[in-house]
Amino acid sequence: MNKTRNFVLIILSVFAIAACAPRQANVAELIAQIEAGEIPADVTRATIDPATSNIEWLGQKITGDGHYGTINVKSGEFFVFDGNILGGNVIVDMTTIKVVDITDSVPAAGLRGHLESDDFFSVASFPEAQIQMVRVEPIEGAAADAPNYKITGNLTIKGITHGIVFDARLDHTEGTIAGFADFSFDRAKFDVRFASGSFFENLGDNLINDNINLKIRLAASY
Template identity: 45%
Template structure:
């Protein structure tokens, strides 16, 4: 009888192990990961980068279940200009006209859910909360995600309406008579994440 009970208990343990979900935190490699941005205006556009300060993904059985990233807003860089022009634009982007970097040195993105995508150019939809200048908005965007053991790669390109985070400088939605000085509300982000 004792052997039978032990056998049943052992079988139950094997079944439980088969259905156990393995969840782990995967750190983001901030040196190889990057966020590129493009901002457009009537007369042209500018582009640059901003660095990820820290980040981690929650991975369960080869699937991303969540994650959180801190973006270093003090690292905003402009790539299409040089010299004084570059310095002037970088200073303006960091000022209260745009991202108020002195008051809000970091932005935060928290992943709430990840679902599979049937789009040809994306494997998943990522939904979460993006906090910029202390203002939080929900966003969802398509991404191409690959998980291979502890290695995770994710790429995404999407547009955001900056005015939702009270970045209204030069916006035709809030100011009249801007003419060719108008800056479009949407700005494009291209995110490339790699894990350690």
């Protein structure tokens, strides 16, 4: 009797494991597709709202002086499956670069034009930048309001793509995602050369740090 009962339990366990396996395998397959740059058909696409999303930028000289401003989010989405955020992408409208710290419109427009030029971001040739999120991993034990996900992905500026890794805060409730990330990237990797110590010597106090800081706020829904 006991042998029969044990046999039945074993069979039930095998069926239970088999029932769970396709879903787990499916998640792994979806992640692999996202990493390959594909958008899986099985994911739910949470659309990022440009009107309630924004990017703040900060660039500084070696002296500590600097400028800051904003850039608009053009479009984007998160990929959701079984309640989990698997990845996503953000398209940045480089034509919307604004300088906020200079209140005089004439020098502000001058700096904006310089940032749009080939000295910096070559906006006429490359009007969009992209942040691709290919892997989104929970940070165990994250404190409230602290970054709770590690994001691995790609950053494309001026048609040049490099891998990036940064922490972010993602608050996911039924049908909505609110995201915030604060990280820096090395502009020299994207051929942004002006006053860069990676390309020029003896700049002295005119040297501008290669690292540019971004604060990104995203609001998405599905």
